[in-house]
Amino acid sequence: MRLVESGRARITALLVAFTLLFGVVAVRLVHLQVLSGDELARDALEQRLVDRTIPAARGTIFDRNGRDLALDVPREFVFVDPSMVRDEYRSEYARRLAPVLGIDAIDLYEDLGAATTPAGKPLRFRYLSRTPLTDRQVRQLDVLGLPGVATVTEPDRDYPGDDLAAPILGAVQREQYGLKGLAGLEKVYDDELTGTPGRVVYERDREGREIPHTRRERTPAVRGNDLILTIDSSLQNQVEQTLVDQVAAQQARRGIAIVIDVHTGDVLAMATAHGADADGPARPADAEDRNRAVTDVFEPGSTNKIITVASAMDAACVAPESVFDVPGRMANGDAFVSDDHVHGLERWNTRTIISESSNVGTAMIAKQCFDASGMDAALRNFGYGSTSGVGLPDEEDGILKPPDEYYSTGLATASFGYGMAATPMQVLDVYTTIANGGRSVQPRIVRATVDDERGRRELEIAPGRQVVTEPTATAMADMLIGVVATGTAPCASVRGYEVAGKTGTARKVGADGRYLEGVNVASFVGFAPARAPRLAAIVVLDEPAGRYGGTTAAPVFAEIMQFALRQERVVPTAASTAPAQWDAAAAIARERGNDCSVPHGDEIDQILADRAERARAAELAAAAAADPELDPADGDPSNAADTVAGTDPPDE
Template identity: 45%
Template structure:
């Protein structure tokens, strides 16, 4: 008998020592994930827009908790949670790990630590903060409890921001308490990269403030505005505003809201006339002085197209753009033809997403060429029967302001790695859409819109401004009450364009035209931006 026991003891303590040590270690050990530090997001001047700070998450091992109700009575008031739910979590004996609270503030974790409860542990995590509040939040997006991006740049740039989590092994006593000096890091976490945006915090704030004012004045459903650098395509501000509802006044869109400047499409109305005219000039069919006999209305396949304002029977191409003649634009499109018109729309970027690669970005709506007919060739040249995002329409005017060259827009100028090294994001390849001479002609004609046309309220003291108004009726077109989208898009200074902007107001109830409500909004935005960028006034 003793011989058998001795042999068995020898087998356990000597022959299979390593095996049983591994079994004992496995019973005492637990792997804990070490979260990586999520990259921060900064504006172009280094102002923090999104940062992560370390916070403790509190967890428990229910297997070693003998009295879940007693634990819950102590923890519930500190954690601010309901007693029954907490007691149930602490009583799930078939689980070795349950979270009690995530990313709590330091004073809360300190109070729980002082309780010295067996089976209750702490894991460092990071919590996302947005120092500027909801500023540009539809652009930035937000993260979930596990610090994973859920919308906006937070999800679109997840691979850059997230980093890689590490792993730590800890040993615990039979009561579930971590043994001192038992922590061993198996894998070190790798921090995510910081993003340096093209957004200017000051401009973003002012664009949002002005847009809230104008949405309020117009009693609009909402509005968007985008401000960009003509030379680089850098987006300096991208604002989304929700209109007033009941007792809630108009306000910048909150976290979780779509970035409507990129996700929502609208019929652009008369801002699209510049594409029609650009294509005709580029084809050598017209110039700014080419005259057309323009009636007040046209009947095309049973649909009546008419001008809003009375005008002389003969109009030049410059006049057609300046007073925004629908009939005149249709006549220009007839000389152009469907093939060249369709090619111009697609060359300017309609029907396709921009190079921003932003989550949820829309491509717009554009008929296939083989579905064009007489009615569509009357409606599309005046901005009806197709739909664009605010960014797509702004891109058209950026191209004109840039001498006919399309410079893709961008929101990120650089990334910064964990070592502090900056990695510049190169500008995307540009391409010529129209000739420099065509762009110059259009720029002069668009200045006429602001100086003596439908866009006079877009003027800025001391600067020459070029731009175009747009007013489009939303479907259903025939049945009142009619709903409109009012817009203005343009750039300044005319002689050497530096900044361009678009303003789109959805369903304004007062002054529901681009010239009356969107143009003055544009004026306020571009005036502030010109001052901030210290652009010299027109000499």
């Protein structure tokens, strides 16, 4: 009987226990499924759900011949999901990742820390490095297998030519969903180049793989549009290398060169070179530099004289054969205007005034034909005071004084390019206008855009306008041929072609506002073939040792123009005229002792060594002159007469 009662009690107890147990389970189930069900389901989905933005590939930038100048290449980048990195393991993560990524462990430690998004949710994605990973680094990360650290494939910008045309192309920076233009054309055409990011939503398993048949949206990314430039990469490379070599040989601070098609306004090459400095030897500008061909202004000096003369001729004030009695020095208000080379009173016509680059003669023409307003109008008529519209960022419009601030000296000085400032692009535009029969040409550097839907679209350019009459332009071209054949720029002559152009040598202004002696900006700007122009170019050297445009910038012009004419398949000028200019120029250059070549390779080192030797000899000679007891044993006294800065005789 007792046994039966005991059994019943146990059964009852067990029943109660099970009832309680199932009760608890039931309560928990109700809590999970009913009370917290929605929230937990949401959390679970959030853990599985991946909502990813697909970065759109950026458009490619091509040169005029279809060569890639800038293109996107998918590369691996490392990121971390900070919510998966437990705080006690952060230092260990940092210690292991540092040698693989080449990043300081302390920086990594910071980046691995948890954070929240602006919406208050845990941050799930943070780049550990913005530098693309190498294949080796990807393998090393795989081996480490750190939870929460993974790689993602994203487009990266590649410039196959390295620094080729770098200031033109500009640069990009990585943003959360792709690349953004930071400078140059990458910045100006950022909207064109940038595509439309896509989006993908899916559920993933613990391995990160997509779970089949789960909720999913997929909007593919749309690639950005391509740009086709007017730049010829071969010519661009040639211009950069020639410019760098001359900047190095001339120990200039920097150099700028542009080559343009005079009929279409296509900029074929645009280069900036930096001279040797603390950062290294002479070199092409890189993507971090501004494009000085359109952002930096300089006093153009004598290259400005054709504006004065062409405007005077167009106003029927002077003719090419008009004669002036030109002194070597002339009063100008409370100052003087003088020519660079000393001469007495000369009876020169307009043609000779240009070929001899006479400041006095040009000032006489300006005073005869214009007042201050007229001079200002002439300068603006040729495009000074406004940007060229080439389509590059941060373009300057130059500096022009208001006519009422010319005072007694401004008219004369403006006539030969002082008291004002222009960019190299603006100066080249003036010569392009002359080469194009007096009609201005809108320069451009982007020829077309290409997109998948509409195909290739040529960019419209503003129509040109007649700046001076065609006869005036032809007469000016004829004068400029003389500048190269018998004037100040024999070194600009190009074998096989006839060249028209003008030298410019402008003294630089010091910190005290006064012009510095022997510190110049030397330039040459011209076009070829002179009687049927196809290409125009400008070369500007800042503080070259040789000082003068005719001996420092003109040889660079000749070398790049020779290359450009051949590159563009321009038929050589008829044999009856081209050799005549070449022969005449060669004879004058020999007479003046000008080498007229741009040194390359070892020649540059030899020139620099010779110049240093001469400078040392000059110093010793000067010291010996100051102290008669000092023996200049190490120097050659015959070199002591040479100037320190340069050895080329003044030619303009």
